[in-house]
Amino acid sequence: MNRREHLQGLAGFLAGSPVAAGWQDPGRALSIGDMINVFDFDTACRHRVARDAYDYISGGAEDEFTLRRNRSAFGRITFRPRMLVDVSRLDMSIELFGTESEMPVFVAPTGSHGRAHPEGEPATARGAGAAKTIMAVSSSSSFPIEQIAKAATGPLWFQLYAGPDAEGTRERVARAVGSGCKAVLFTVDAPYFPHRERDLRNRLIRPEVQRELAGRRRRPDEPDNTRYGLPQRFTATLTWSFLRQVAGYAKVPVLAKGILTPADANLAVENGAAGIVVSNHGGRYLDGAPSTIEMLPSIVETVNGRVPVLMDGGIRRGTDVLKALASGARAVFVGRPPLWGLGAFGTPGVTRVLTLLQAELALAMGLAGVPNLAAIKRDLIAVDR
Ligand SMILES: Cc1cc2nc3c(=O)[nH]c(=O)nc-3n(C[C@H](O)[C@H](O)[C@H](O)COP(=O)(O)O)c2cc1C
Numbered sequence: 291m292n293r294r295e296h297l298q299g300l301a302g303f304l305a306g307s308p309v310a311a312g313w314q315d316p317g318r319a320l321s322i323g324d325m326i327n328v329f330d331f332d333t334a335c336r337h338r339v340a341r342d343a344y345d346y347i348s349g350g351a352e353d354e355f356t357l358r359r360n361r362s363a364f365g366r367i368t369f370r371p372r373m374l375v376d377v378s379r380l381d382m383s384i385e386l387f388g389t390e391s392e393m394p395v396f397v398a399p400t401g402s403h404g405r406a407h408p409e410g411e412p413a414t415a416r417g418a419g420a421a422k423t424i425m426a427v428s429s430s431s432s433f434p435i436e437q438i439a440k441a442a443t444g445p446l447w448f449q450l451y452a453g454p455d456a457e458g459t460r461e462r463v464a465r466a467v468g469s470g471c472k473a474v475l476f477t478v479d480a481p482y483f484p485h486r487e488r489d490l491r492n493r494l495i496r497p498e499v500q501r502e503l504a505g506r507r508r509r510p511d512e513p514d515n516t517r518y519g520l521p522q523r524f525t526a527t528l529t530w531s532f533l534r535q536v537a538g539y540a541k542v543p544v545l546a547k548g549i550l551t552p553a554d555a556n557l558a559v560e561n562g563a564a565g566i567v568v569s570n571h572g573g574r575y576l577d578g579a580p581s582t583i584e585m586l587p588s589i590v591e592t593v594n595g596r597v598p599v600l601m602d603g604g605i606r607r608g609t610d611v612l613k614a615l616a617s618g619a620r621a622v623f624v625g626r627p628p629l630w631g632l633g634a635f636g637t638p639g640v641t642r643v644l645t646l647l648q649a650e651l652a653l654a655m656g657l658a659g660v661p662n663l664a665a666i667k668r669d670l671i672a673v674d675r
Pocket of ligand 1: 573604623626
């Protein structure tokens with residue numbers, strides 16, 4: 291299929307009809323097999339799911355500066371590929387915290403999969419399992435963790451939003467670990483709910499936030515941030531000692547998700563984090579935060595091998611994964627891509643997004659002269675100034 295035919299086909303598919311005139315195989319709507327890269331899934335999802343759901347998945351905070359920068363920063367990195375290396379046996383399998391995966395690309399925790407597809411997280415979990423990789427389940431999932439774990443065909447990790455209080459947090463961790471989740475990602479970058487303006491325009495603010503805004507009664511000793519339009523949130527009271535507490539009772543490794551500076555990476559390790567996830571929440575919280583790929587090297591340097599460093603944000607290509615690994619990440623997460631796959635095609639869409647990224651990574655490794663993950667070193671890349 292050449293590019294012109296592909297675009298014609300895509301247009302036909304998007305119109306919800308058999309493919310457009312000129313298509314080589316008339317009468318056949320474009321299928322999942324016609325998706326040749328992750329961006330095709332974005333387009334397909336946009337036309338398959340409700341507008342407000344698509345905006346929820348794809349949007350970012352305020353001006354979406356950080357959202358764009360997560361992508362554009364990859365453009366400043368180029369490879370220094372090596373030639374005449376035997377790359378006939380490519381291996382990208384990985385084991386982290388006792389969990390095995392066939393690729394260093396995991397499903398990031400994202401909320402409300404039921405907005406993308408009626409089968410929600412159970413469908414995503416089956417899709418990730420079929421791709422033989424790890425799925426991190428969000429605290430804000432549309433389905434209970436027990437139900438997701440029952441449907442899962444592969445390993446699960448759990449993402450923790452603290453709240454509604456210390457006891458509630460502990461219970462949530464116990465339920466997830468009891469359901470078989472092998473690690474906890476404690477999200478540290480969300481003390482307040484952000485302004486995602488696409489969601490505000492679509493009137494898609496989460497109901498619990500609306501309720502909080504409408505005013506639970508404030509204790510006299512609590513600061514009154516409601517005058518700034520900010521709800522009182524348990525998460526806004528948390529400091530590093532809370533990470534230490536969670537790491538103390540979780541019974542599985544606890545990673546700090548949302549680290550953007552070497553100083554915080556140090557604090558996370560000192561307070562019991564078994565791993566660091568360099569993340570800006572996909573550009574959905576503090577707009578103006580730096581891209582993750584640009585912060586990754588200095589964080590890896592500071593952590594200096596004490597714990598594994600993972601990252602997410604803007605990964606859309608196998609070459610992006612390779613750049614992140616060469617920058618020192620042990621593995622990466624993808625947030626929006628599996629949701630686009632889920633919204634467009636359900637479980638098979640999730641699997642295909644992940645296996646596409648895996649295939650692109652294999653090709654990039656082969657062409658760059660690195661047959662396995664251990665061979666990926668910092669000198670594989672150079673960063674433009
Ligand atoms: C729709 C959506 C919902 C998200 N929900 C959560 C969440 O519940 N908890 C969390 O820690 N991160 C959440 N994230 C952030 C992701 O875990 C991840 O950091 C981010 O999506 C990575 O960027 P990417 O989408 O460019 O791959 C969400 C991201 C998206 C796109």
